[in-house]
Amino acid sequence: MILDCAVIGGGPAGLNAALVLGRSRRKTILFDDNKPRNSVTSESHGFITRDGIHPQEFKRIAQEELSRYPDVRIEKQRVHRINKVSPLFQVETENGEVYSAKKIILATGFKEVLPDIPRVKEFYGKSLFSCPFCDGWELRDRALAVIADDQKAFHMAKMVSNWTNDLIIFTNGSKVLSLEEQELLKSNGITINEKKIASFIGEEGMLEKIQFEDETEVLREGGFIAAEWKQAACFQSSLEYTLNEQGGIATDSWQRTNTEGVFACGDTRIAGPSQLIIAAGEGSMAAMSVNAALIEEKFKPEKKHV
Ligand SMILES: Cc1cc2nc3c(=O)[nH]c(=O)nc-3n(C[C@H](O)[C@H](O)[C@H](O)COP(=O)(O)OP(=O)(O)OC[C@H]3O[C@@H](n4cnc5c(N)ncnc54)[C@H](O)[C@@H]3O)c2cc1C
Structure with a gap:
């Protein structure tokens, strides 16, 4: 089966992206190996309705909400490789499974070096x-x-x-x-x-x-x-997106990278404040962008051959 979107990373950015995609009836798979940087803490603050929540409880609620949407599937495993096999992307997991998707959302977070x-x-x-x-x-x-x-x-x-x-x-x-x-x-x-x-x-x-x-x-x-911030994603990839000055994945305000079909959201951009609510908001935006791109492709006039 060809998926509409593969979301890599199941923190607040990836989870919210999957929610909006599921609600948009897009066949979506979310990969997560559950190694977020906030695993060292027991409370997350500043997210309205969730102030003080344990980070793993936040994830549990989000995954439960996603289970209501039949087009969303969660795979609790690490993505090992992503390749562009035009016009699709091939996502390979650590277990050797391969999935084909029309679009990719990178929501892999960052790592800090203390x-x-x-x-x-x-x-x-x-x-x-x-x-x-x-x-x-x-x-x-x-x-x-x-x-x-x-x-x-x-x-x-x-x-x-x-x-x-x-x-x-x-x-x-x-x-x-x-x-x-x-x-x-x-x-x-x-x-x-x-x-x-x-x-x-x-x-x-x-x-x-x-x-x-x-x-x-x-x-x-x-x-x-003060810590140094580095990309968390360490999969092999033939995607050639540009990085910003901080080493994060560069995007426009619609979360589009400069590689067509590849979007990025949350901490992986290493741009601006690192916050659950901002990551979730960017995840939502990335999903809407994916949706918009798929709609544009569907309604693209076919080229007439003369
Ligand atoms: C000590 C500490 C305290 C914090 N406290 C707060 C707070 O109180 N309030 C707040 O708003 N923010 C807080 N933060 C920041 C917050 O944790 C981040 O901003 C937020 O988690 C970013 O979400 P994200 O989805 O972008 O990335 P993450 O939450 O880091 O999620 C990324 C996910 O992607 C997965 N992943 C990465 N690579 C792969 C791969 N190849 N395959 C599969 N999965 C992969 C990771 O395992 C991880 O689960 C805190 C951070 C730290 C370190």
Whole structure:
């Protein structure tokens, strides 16, 4: 059977794309190997009607809703390869199954690379986070840290100061703040610490102290850490879509990549804020775009041969 669309990735972006496609009566398959980056956390915030929900519960509800639509099928396996075999796409899974689809939606998310600081992974997602809009409210008014050793440092410190008056920025041995930035931070009550971090200290992911290489320590209860963002998708592919400056998949406002028939949505674009509701919105838009493209193909006037 030729599918209308194969959606790769079943986070909020892919799930919402599949919902809109199912409601549009499009034969859709959604592949997901369930390794989202927010698996380290137990609560997702900021999605109206779902504020505070466990990420896996969010997925469970979404999959249950999709089960109402007979044209949508979920395959809980990894996509290994995607090839264009004109005019279709061939999607091959890790189990060696091959599916043919008219359109592809890439919703594979991104991976973050945390700074190489001992024990950082124990705290990430529990008391250290990357996005204050996601977790700032839960950490409000506490003794917080911003940990950033690159150009994001100044911006992050300004942002996080919205949630607490007790903020220290740790640059982990780097000199990334200009004199002007240092003055601005200090005049807003933000302390700067440029020592090299030796380790994070605390129990069960709850930060208590930051320890430095010179063996001094600073008490902190949580905070925000700058991470590098990289494409999560690592399948082989003959698709030649362009990447943007951040390394994400470039799209227009209709989620179209520059490869005809290939759409991308959510974190995989590494553009703008990384949020469930934004990923879901982009998934919806990608599905409408797929639908529009299929309708245009159906109503295309046939070429007359003379
Ligand atoms: C610690 C932490 C806390 C967060 N808290 C919040 C919050 O409170 N509120 C909020 O709005 N956002 C939060 N986020 C951000 C949020 O998780 C992301 O913005 C959102 O999950 C992006 O959705 P997505 O569908 O684009 O990608 P993802 O949710 O990452 O989903 C991508 C899916 O695609 C699958 N996949 C990838 N490659 C393949 C393949 N080849 N084959 C099959 N499947 C594949 C992955 O396994 C994954 O399941 C948080 C993130 C982190 C790291």
